[in-house]
Amino acid sequence: MNAPLLSIRDLDVTFTGARKASALNGISLDLMPGEVLALLGESGSGKSVTLRTLLRLHPPATTRIGGSIRVGGEDVLAMPAKALDNYRGKTVSMVFQEPGLAFDPVYTIGQQITECIRAHANVDRRSAQAEALRMLERVQIPQARRRFDAYPHELSGGMRQRAMIALALACKPSLLLADEPTTALDATVQIQILLLLRELQRETGMALIFVTHDIGAAIEIADRVAVMYAGRIVEEGTVGDIVRRPRHPYTAGLLAATVSDADRGRPLAAVPGSPPDLSSLPPGCSFAARCRHVSSRCRSDQPPLDASGATRLACWHPLEQTPEPA
Amino acid sequence: MNMNTASPEPAADRGGPAQPLLTVRDLKKRFPVRGHPFEREKKFVHAVDGVSFTVAKGRTLGIVGESGCGKSTTARLIARLVEPDSGSMVFDGDGVGEFGGMALKAFRRSLQMVFQDSFASLNPRLTIGETIAFGPRAHGVPAAQASQRARALLSRVGLAPDQFASRYPHELSGGQRQRVNIARALAFDPRLLILDEAVAALDKSVQAQVLNLLQELKAERGLTYLFISHDLHVVHYLSDEVMVMYLGQVVETGPVERIYGHAAHPYTRALLSAVPSMDPSRRTERSPLAGDPPNPINPPSGCRFRDRCPSAQAVCSAQAPALLETVRGRGHWVACHMNDPLSGHGMARAEVAA
Numbered sequence: 001m002n003a004p005l006l007s008i009r010d011l012d013v014t015f016t017g018a019r020k021a022s023a024l025n026g027i028s029l030d031l032m033p034g035e036v037l038a039l040l041g042e043s044g045s046g047k048s049v050t051l052r053t054l055l056r057l058h059p060p061a062t063t064r065i066g067g068s069i070r071v072g073g074e075d076v077l078a079m080p081a082k083a084l085d086n087y088r089g090k091t092v093s094m095v096f097q098e099p100g101l102a103f104d105p106v107y108t109i110g111q112q113i114t115e116c117i118r119a120h121a122n123v124d125r126r127s128a129q130a131e132a133l134r135m136l137e138r139v140q141i142p143q144a145r146r147r148f149d150a151y152p153h154e155l156s157g158g159m160r161q162r163a164m165i166a167l168a169l170a171c172k173p174s175l176l177l178a179d180e181p182t183t184a185l186d187a188t189v190q191i192q193i194l195l196l197l198r199e200l201q202r203e204t205g206m207a208l209i210f211v212t213h214d215i216g217a218a219i220e221i222a223d224r225v226a227v228m229y230a231g232r233i234v235e236e237g238t239v240g241d242i243v244r245r246p247r248h249p250y251t252a253g254l255l256a257a258t259v260s261d262a263d264r265g266r267p268l269a270a271v272p273g274s275p276p277d278l279s280s281l282p283p284g285c286s287f288a289a290r291c292r293h294v295s296s297r298c299r300s301d302q303p304p305l306d307a308s309g310a311t312r313l314a315c316w317h318p319l320e321q322t323p324e325p326a
Numbered sequence: 327m328n329m330n331t332a333s334p335e336p337a338a339d340r341g342g343p344a345q346p347l348l349t350v351r352d353l354k355k356r357f358p359v360r361g362h363p364f365e366r367e368k369k370f371v372h373a374v375d376g377v378s379f380t381v382a383k384g385r386t387l388g389i390v391g392e393s394g395c396g397k398s399t400t401a402r403l404i405a406r407l408v409e410p411d412s413g414s415m416v417f418d419g420d421g422v423g424e425f426g427g428m429a430l431k432a433f434r435r436s437l438q439m440v441f442q443d444s445f446a447s448l449n450p451r452l453t454i455g456e457t458i459a460f461g462p463r464a465h466g467v468p469a470a471q472a473s474q475r476a477r478a479l480l481s482r483v484g485l486a487p488d489q490f491a492s493r494y495p496h497e498l499s500g501g502q503r504q505r506v507n508i509a510r511a512l513a514f515d516p517r518l519l520i521l522d523e524a525v526a527a528l529d530k531s532v533q534a535q536v537l538n539l540l541q542e543l544k545a546e547r548g549l550t551y552l553f554i555s556h557d558l559h560v561v562h563y564l565s566d567e568v569m570v571m572y573l574g575q576v577v578e579t580g581p582v583e584r585i586y587g588h589a590a591h592p593y594t595r596a597l598l599s600a601v602p603s604m605d606p607s608r609r610t611e612r613s614p615l616a617g618d619p620p621n622p623i624n625p626p627s628g629c630r631f632r633d634r635c636p637s638a639q640a641v642c643s644a645q646a647p648a649l650l651e652t653v654r655g656r657g658h659w660v661a662c663h664m665n666d667p668l669s670g671h672g673m674a675r676a677e678v679a680a
Contacts, residue, residue, distance in 0.1 A: 042529035042530065042531065042532075043500075043529055142617070156618040157393075157618065158617075158618045159618065186392035186393055186556065186618075186619065187392070187556065187558070187597060187600045187601060188392060188596060188597060188600045188613075188614065188615045188619075189392075189618055190600070190602075191600045191601075191602065191610055191613050191614070192613045192615075192616070194602070194610075195610065195611075195612075195613050213529065213530065214602070215530075215604070216601065216602030216603070216604055217602050219602060219603060219604060219605070219606050219609070220602045220603060220609055220610060239606040240606045240607070243604070243605075243606055253531060254530055254531060256534075257530050257531045257533070257534035258530050258534075258559075258604075259533075259534070259537070259557075259559040259560050259562075259563045260559060260604060261559065261562055261586070263563050264562060264563055264582075267538045267541065268534040268537055268538055268563075269534070270531065270532075270534035270535040270537075270538055271531035271534070271535075272535070274499045274501055274502070274532060275499075275529075
C-alpha cells in the first residue's frame with residue numbers, strides 16, 4: 001500500500017472578515033497518486049474553498065485555518081514563503097473557472113507559459129519557449145504557433161481554457177486542481193475539455209481534483225466522488241456507488257432533482273428548502289432542516305464520517321441500498 | 327394622462343384556441359461592431375438573422391443553442407427591449423405595434439420576462455412587496471389593491487407574505503429571488519412568459535423546485551412559455567416544441583419528441599450527444615464537435631454550420647439551406663441540404679412520397 005499523495009485531516013476554514021463564515025468544517029480526505037476525485041456540491045458547500053486552501057490562496061489576515069494538509073509528505077500549512085512559491089505550480093497547479101480572469105491581459109499566452117516554466121526550472125528562454133509551444137500543441141490548440149503570440153482576449157472561451165490547462169500543466173505537477181473548468185463553456189466545448197483533461201491525466205499520471213456542481217461532468221471524469229454540503233463531506237465513494245446506490249439523503253435528493261430524460265411530464269423530486277447559513281450552522285447534521293428522514297438526534301449530534309460501508313458516509317439514517325424510485 | 331384602459335385586466339383570448347398566441351416573422355437584428363476608425367467597411371454582428379416561428383396557446387417553446395447563437399437577443403426583440411431592424415410579430419391575431427393592431431403598451435402587459443440574474447433584475451431599494459406591486463401601480467391600480475395582489479402572488483410562489491413582503495432582495499437566496507421575479511412577472515396576468523435562462527444560475531436542488539413551480543403555474547393560469555436555455559435536459563423536461571438556433575438562424579424546429587428522438591440536423595445531433603453521460607460505465611469517448619462556435623461577425627457563406635459539420639460538401643458553401651419540413655404535416659422543420667432531395671448533396675435523403 002503506497003502512501004497517499006494528498007492527505008487532509010480535520011480541515012477547518014473560517015473567514016473572519018466583515019461577516020464570519022465557517023466555510024469548511026472538519027474535512028478529511030485522502031488522494032492516491034494518479035487518482036481522479038470529483039468534489040460535488042452546490043454553491044456555498046465549500047468545494048472551491050477546499051481547493052484554494054490547498055494552494056493557500058486565502059488572505060491570511062481574515063482566514064483561520066485548522067487541521068492539516070500534507071502533499072507528498074510535506075505540511076502545506078507550515079510551508080515558508082519560498083517553498084510555497086515552488087510548491088504552487090510545480091507540485092500542485094490549478095485551473096480556474098474563468099480563464100479570462102486568470103490570465104494576465106497584457107502578456108501573450110506564450111510569454112505567460114514560458115515565464116511559468118522558467119520560474120520553476122533552470123532552463124534558457126529558447127528551450128522554455130519550445131516547451132511552452134509543445135504544451136499548446138498538446139492541449140490541441142489549432143495553429144498553436146500563431147496562438148503562442150496571441151493575447152488572452154484574442155482567444156475564444158474554449159481556447160482560453162485550453163491555454164489555461166497548458167499553463168497549469170507546463171511544470172508537470174503531480175496534482176492538478178480544476179475549479180469548475182467547464183462551467184462557463186458551451187456544452188459542445190465542455191465535452192471537449194472534459195475529454196482533454198481525461199486524456200492528459202491518463203498520459204501524465206497526475207492526480208486530479210475536479211470541482212463541479214454538475215453530476216454529469218463528475219461522472220465523465222472522476223474515479224471517486226465526494227459530495228459536499230455546508231462545508232462537510234457527507235458522502236464519498238466510487239462514481240458507480242454514488243450514482244447508483246446513494247446512501248446519504250442529500251446525495252439521493254441531488255440525483256433525483258437533476259433533470260433527466262425520464263422525468264418529462266411529471267413533477268421533479270425537489271429537495272425542499274435551501275442550504276443553511278454558513279455564519280450560523282445548526283449544531284447537528286447541517287442537512288437536517290431539509291431531510292425527510294430527520295430525527296431528534298440529527299438536530300443535536302453531528303454524524304461522523306463512517307467508512308464501514310461501500311461509501312464513506314456521514315448520516316444517522318442512511319438510505320437502504322436499493323435507491324429510491326428517482 | 328393615465329388612461330383607464332391601462333388597468334391590467336387579463337387580456338381576453340381573442341383568436342380562439344387554434345390561433346397561435348405569437349407568430350414571429352423574419353425577425354432580424356444586427357449590431358454594429360466598433361472597429362478601427364480607418365476601417366472602410368463598418369462591421370456588424372448578425373445576432374438574429376431571419377428568425378420565424380409560432381407559439382401555440384398554452385404550449386412551451388424551448389429555444390436552445392450555444393452562447394452567441396442569438397437566443398437571448400430573440401427574447402429581447404420579442405419583448406421589444408431591443409428594437410428589431412425588420413420583421414413582424416402577430417400576437418393572438420393582432421399585429422404588434424402596427425397600424426390598426428395592438429399598441430405596444432398592451433402587448434407588453436400581455437408578455438412578461440424572467441431573466442437569468444435574479445439579483446440584477448430586482449431593484450435593491452424596493453422591498454419584495456413593493457417590487458411586485460410596482461408594475462400594477464404604474465398601470466393605474468390603486469396602491470392598496472396592488473399590494474394586496476403582491477401578497478397573494480408571494481404566497482402563490484411559496485414565500486410567506488408576512489415574512490417576506492418587507493424584505494429587500496439582498497436578504498433572499500437565489501432561489502427565493504427567482505420566485506420573486508416570477509411573482510412580479512405574473513402581476514399583470516400575462517399570457518406569455520419569456521424565461522431567459524431563468525433557472526440556469528440556480529443550484530440543482532433549488533432548480534427542481536422552481537421548475538416544478540413553473541409547471542404548476544402554467545397549468546393553473548393557462549400560460550404560454552418561451553423557455554430559453556442551454557441546458558438540454560431542462561428544455562426536454564419543460565418544452566412541447568423545441569427550436570434549435572445556430573449563429574442567428576433557426577436550424578431545426580419541431581415537437582420535443584421529434585427533436586430529441588429523431589434529430590435531423592447534424593448540429594442538433596452533435597448538441598444532443600455533447601451532453602455528459604449519466605452512466606459511469608458508458609462515458610463519452612469522442613467529442614461530437616471540434617472547435618468553438620465561429621464568429622458571428624463573418625459567418626461562413628452558405629450553411630453557417632458547414633465548417634464544423636462532419637458531412638459538409640460543396641453545395642453547403644454554395645448556398646444556404648432553406649428551412650424545410652422533413653415529412654409533411656409533422657411540424658418538424660430542418661435547414662440542412664441533407665434533408666432536401668433536390669439540393670445536390672451526396673447524402674441527401676431520397677424523395678419521400680408525400
